[in-house]
Amino acid sequence: xxxxxxxxxxxxxxxxxxxxxxxxxxxxxxxxxxxxxxxxxxxxxxxxxxxxxxxxxxxxxxxxxxxxxxxxxxxxxxxxxxxxxxxxxxxxxxxxxxxxxxxxxxxxxxxxxxxxxxxxxxxxxxxxxxxxxxxxxxxxxxxxxxxxxxxxxxxxxxxxxxxxxxxxxxxxxxxxxxxxxxxxxxxxxxxxxxxxxxxxxxxxxxxxxxxxxxxxxxxxxxxxxxx
Amino acid sequence: xxxxxxxxxxxxxxxxxxxxxxxxxxxxxxxxxxxxxxxxxxxxxxxxxxxxxxxxxxxxxxxxxxxxxxxxxxxxxxxxxxxxxxxxxxxxxxxxxxxxxxxxxxxxxxxxxxxxxxxxxxxxxxxxxxxxxxxxxxxxxxxxxxxxxxxxxxxxxxxxxxxxxxxxxxxxxxxxxxxxxxxxxxxxxxxxxxxxxxxxxxxxxxxxxxxxxxxxxxxxxxxxxxxxxxxxxxxxxxxxxxxxxxxxxxxxxxxxxxxxxxxxxxxxxxxxxxxxxxxxxxxxxxxxxxxxxxxxxxxxxxxxxxxxxxxxxxxxxxxxxxxxxxxxxxxxxxxxxx
Numbered sequence: 001x002x003x004x005x006x007x008x009x010x011x012x013x014x015x016x017x018x019x020x021x022x023x024x025x026x027x028x029x030x031x032x033x034x035x036x037x038x039x040x041x042x043x044x045x046x047x048x049x050x051x052x053x054x055x056x057x058x059x060x061x062x063x064x065x066x067x068x069x070x071x072x073x074x075x076x077x078x079x080x081x082x083x084x085x086x087x088x089x090x091x092x093x094x095x096x097x098x099x100x101x102x103x104x105x106x107x108x109x110x111x112x113x114x115x116x117x118x119x120x121x122x123x124x125x126x127x128x129x130x131x132x133x134x135x136x137x138x139x140x141x142x143x144x145x146x147x148x149x150x151x152x153x154x155x156x157x158x159x160x161x162x163x164x165x166x167x168x169x170x171x172x173x174x175x176x177x178x179x180x181x182x183x184x185x186x187x188x189x190x191x192x193x194x195x196x197x198x199x200x201x202x203x204x205x206x207x208x209x210x211x212x213x214x215x216x217x218x219x220x221x222x223x224x225x226x227x
Numbered sequence: 228x229x230x231x232x233x234x235x236x237x238x239x240x241x242x243x244x245x246x247x248x249x250x251x252x253x254x255x256x257x258x259x260x261x262x263x264x265x266x267x268x269x270x271x272x273x274x275x276x277x278x279x280x281x282x283x284x285x286x287x288x289x290x291x292x293x294x295x296x297x298x299x300x301x302x303x304x305x306x307x308x309x310x311x312x313x314x315x316x317x318x319x320x321x322x323x324x325x326x327x328x329x330x331x332x333x334x335x336x337x338x339x340x341x342x343x344x345x346x347x348x349x350x351x352x353x354x355x356x357x358x359x360x361x362x363x364x365x366x367x368x369x370x371x372x373x374x375x376x377x378x379x380x381x382x383x384x385x386x387x388x389x390x391x392x393x394x395x396x397x398x399x400x401x402x403x404x405x406x407x408x409x410x411x412x413x414x415x416x417x418x419x420x421x422x423x424x425x426x427x428x429x430x431x432x433x434x435x436x437x438x439x440x441x442x443x444x445x446x447x448x449x450x451x452x453x454x455x456x457x458x459x460x461x462x463x464x465x466x467x468x469x470x471x472x473x474x475x476x477x478x479x480x481x482x483x484x485x486x487x488x489x490x491x492x493x494x495x496x497x498x499x500x501x502x503x504x505x506x507x508x509x510x511x512x513x514x515x516x517x518x519x520x521x522x523x524x525x526x527x528x529x530x531x532x533x534x535x536x537x538x539x540x541x542x543x544x545x546x547x548x549x550x551x552x553x554x555x556x557x558x559x560x561x562x563x564x565x
Contacts, residue, residue: 126313129453129497167368169311169403169435170451170498215455215495217400 005074007031007067007121009058009114010084012039014183015135017046018201019081022209024049028079031070033058058084058113068120077124079212082114083135088153090188092146103149110153115160122168131172131212134161136220138177147189158220165218174211176221178204232528232537234544240551241384242558245393246413249557254415257552257559259520261543263535264565268546273413273560276517282426283470285461286517289408289478290431292399294370295377295391296406296438298344299324306342306350307380308369309360309405309437310450313499316353316364318448320438330383331359345376357445360438370402380406380438384555394556398475403435403451409556410476410518428465430458434478434500447526449499452482456495462512463492471514471565477527480504480513487511504530506537516563520547520554534563 006023010016012034020032020043029050034040037055044053054070056063071077088106089099118132125132139147140154158175165173180186182198207226210216216226242249246256258271260279271279280286296308309318323330341351349366356362365372379394396411397419422429434452462472462483474480485500486493493512503526504510510533521527532540543561552559 123314126311126315127498129451129499166371169370169401170313170453214457215453215497 003029004078005029005031005071005076006079006081007033007071007077008081008083009033009067009117011047012036012043014185015178015181015201015204016081016083017043018205019083019208020051021047022202022205023079023212024051026209026213029074031067031074033063033067033084058117059108061116064113064117064120067117071121071124076128077121078128078130079133080118080121080125080130081133081135082117082157084113085110085135085154085185086150087185087188088149091191092150092189094146095148098149106149106153107156110150111156111160114157118164122171125171126168129170131174131215132161132164133208133212134158134173134175136161136175136177138179138222140177162220172215173218174216174221175219176208176211176223176226178208178223232523232532232540232544234523234548236523236554237548238384240548240554242553242555243384243386245389245557248389248393252415254413254418256413257550258413259543259547259550259552259559259561260564261535261539261561262564263539266539268539268542270546270550274418276418276562277421277425277427279562279564280422280425280427280473281471283428283465283468285428285430285465285470285472286422286475287430287432287458287462287472287479287483287513288398288411288414288475289396289482290398290400290433291404291408291435291478292396292402293379293391293394293404293407294373294402295379296373296404297322297380298373298377300342300344306344307405307438308373308377310435310448311369311403312362316362317369318356318360318437319350319363320359320361336361346372348372348376356448360448374402382555385557398431400431401433401435403433404478405438406436407556408434408436408476408478410478410560412556413560414475428461428470430461431455432458432479432482434482436478445526446503447481449501450478450481451498452485452500453497454482454486454493454495459486459493459495466512466514472512473515473517473562473564474513475517477516477518477530480510480516480530483512484508484510504533506533509533514565518561518563519556520544520552520558520561522554531563 006028008020011020011032031052033054086109089102137154139151161175180198204223207223254274258273305322305324307320338354353362394407397414485502486496
């Protein structure tokens with residue numbers, strides 16, 4: 001039996017949905033969010049188990065406060081998965097033409113919002129010796145043409161994770177690259193292309209579960225290497 | 228409550244410097260060995276440890292690293308950062324410092340007052356927690372700040388400041404202890420290799436230990452710890468197979484004993500523990516203890532008594548004083564076997 005509580009952002013589809021489903025099978029109680037309330041309701045039905053859904057936009061401070069209140073009501077938090085993210089402008093423009101407004105949004109969603117949510121939830125995580133799992137990408141460390149907005153934002157999230165790990169003694173901080181997966185976000189990056197050769201998100205769950213179950217040391221991980 | 232063992236510790240039995248600066252290698256400090264079943268007490272050198280354990284024994288070590296936890300505020304006053312709390316504040320202690328080290332501050336201060344620390348950080352006092360400890364909040368992240376501005380805590384029996392490296396054990400990975408988890412100080416890469424070659428298992432826990440300057444009769448306060456799933460599984464496996472679990476340090480005992488369930492099995496866990504091991508609570512998941520030599524009337528002696536019982540513990544300390552063992556973080560160590 002497992003009395004642990006996890007919060008997964010962006011859990012209505014793709015990697016977030018797979019993580020939420022895997023955590024429920026591990027015995028976690030879940031709090032999940034997503035912007036699209038209908039998709040979130042479908043996800044709750046699909047995930048099963050004990051799930052509280054809080055629809056909203058992670059960049060909205062009132063929504064983050066609602067998530068914090070849900071954590072309080074649930075009685076604490078053992079795991080925060082900052083999965084919600086945005087690709088930014090797509091099809092992927094070169095930095096020379098990147099719309100600055102879209103760049104700002106990419107940082108707002110991929111960096112500012114997860115850091116702000118983590119700030120709110122740290123007291124609860126510290127009490128239980130919990131963990132923060134930030135979802136990142138190889139675009140944070142490799143130079144892929146067209147991935148400048150998303151990659152720069154994920155690089156910022158990685159360094160925020162790195163510093164958080166140095167500052168917080170009582171929790172785990174991981175930032176993990178799931179690899180290329182057959183998801184809506186990946187399809188947005190490669191419009192019109194067949195991405196059916198990429199694995200489904202379920203394929204990388206063993207790696208993520210090993211990270212979480214064995215409380216591996218703080219640091220950057222690649223899901224493919226964890227399994 | 229049972230009486231805590233009392234004795235007179237001659238001042239010259241304080242280790243005033245790290246072993247390697249006293250002309251002895253780290254693993255050359257002395258090792259007092261007591262055996263509960265045999266009721267025996269014998270004298271050894273730490274390097275003999277691998278031969279004193281058995282293949283299949285599990286040594287659990289603390290990977291907490293020592294922080295440079297002392298920050299000088301001015302010519303007279305130093306603050307010691309002891310323990311982080313869940314709301315991000317810390318337990319701290321003010322000490323008067325002088326050439327000989329530091330002594331506790333007895334000044335009373337108003338709650339809410341703020342002190343300026345080196346580098347422009349501001350320390351705001353929330354409220355007193357005990358006669359000496361305050362709950363306080365620093366204006367910046369404490370661990371990176373200490374790594375930049377702090378130096379290791381030193382009490383007056385240590386003759387001068389030593390480098391942070393002198394306060395790290397070979398197992399230190401996660402900085403977080405206000406004072407060195409000193410039972411592991413004598414371990415060297417060579418001793419660890421010899422242990423592994425002989426089939427002794429080693430597994431980690433992390434417990435960040437706070438300042439040791441407790442007043443008499445004061446219980447240790449809650450400390451942050453992390454007992455990983457792999458270590459929990461190994462502890463249960465080794466005990467099931469009839470091996471012995473030996474804790475390298477009282478911090479390790481505290482972490483393991485905090486995670487024993489009703490069936491006597493150890494479960495992975497993390498957070499803060501306020502568990503205090505005494506003869507009344509007993510020891511449920513640990514068979515032996517490697518530890519330093521402790522001060523008269525200190526709360527750690529109650530944990531040691533839980534392992535050895537009062538009579539054998541008394542004989543150990545009589546022998547340690549007779550044979551002129553050295554006390555404190557740079558001193559000799561004591562292996563208590565079942």
